Amino acid sequence: MSTPITWFEIGTDRPEDAERFYGELFGWTFEEQGSTNGGSYRVTGAGGDTGIGGAIRAIDGTSPNYTVFYAEVADVEETCRQAEAAGGQVLVPARTTPSGLTLAHLLDSTGNRLGVFSPPQP
16 A cells, blocks of 8 residues: 655745745645644645645744645554654654644654644544
C-alpha cells in the first residue's frame, strides 16, 4: 500500500505576499478559512484534478517560515511510533482539531520536517 501526499502548508509571516506570489506564479487562488491560533488560514485547491490542495498559514514572525507536505495515514499515533523506530523524531505530537482531523509533525532521519494526518472519521 502506498501513502499519498495529499496536502501542503506554507507558513509565513507575510501571507498576503505568499498568496500574491503563488497566484502570479501558478494561478492559484485562495479562500480564507478562518483564524487558527490567532492567524489566517487560506486554502487553495492548487492541484486541481491531478494535484494536491494546500494552504498558507499566517505565523507571528518569531518562528521561521516553512513549507511542509502532509502524508495521509490511517493512524497518526502509530505512524509517529514507526517514525521514531526508523530514526525520526516527533516534533509536534498527534493532536485532533475541532473538526476531527488528527495530525502530527515529524522530523525524518536526515532533518527534514514532514506532516502526517488522518481525516475526520464519519
